[in-house]
Amino acid sequence: MSKTAIMVVDDEVDFNYMMSYWLKAKDYNVISKSNGADALTIIKKSPPDMVFLDISMPLMDGIETLRAIREINKNIPVIMITAYGTQERLETCQKLGISGFFAKEDNFDSLLNIIDTVLKLHKGLKK
Secondary structure, three states: OOEEEEEOOOHHHHHHHHHHHHHOOOEEEEEEEHHHHHHHHHHHHHHOOOEEEEEEOOOOOHHHHHHHHHHHHOOOOEEEEEOOOOOHHHHHHHOOOOOOOEEEEOOHHHHHHHHHHHHHHHHHOOO
C-alpha cells in the first residue's frame, strides 16, 4: 500500500515547515502549500488523502479555499488549522463538512490521533 498523502496548507512558513517535517518523520507523503490557489491546483489533479488547512491566510482564506475544495471533492477529509478562530468561522467550517480542528498551540503528537481517526472514518485507510 502506498503512503498516506497529507497536504498542509498554511501561509506561515515556519509552522508549515515544522508540521510538514514532523509528518514526513512519521512516514507520511507530505504536500506542502502556502496558499489556497496552489492547494486547489493539486487537489484537482491528484487529491491527497487528507488536507490540513489554515483558516487565516491572505488573499484566499481557509474558508474560501474549503468552499472551493468542496466544489471539487465533497469527501476529502479537511482539518482546519487555527491559532485563533471565532465561533462564527468555526461554525461556517463545520457546515462545509470539515473533519476537525487542530490548534496551532497543540502538540504535534495529537495529530496522530486526528489522522488515524479521520482516515478510518472517511477513507477506511490506515497508515
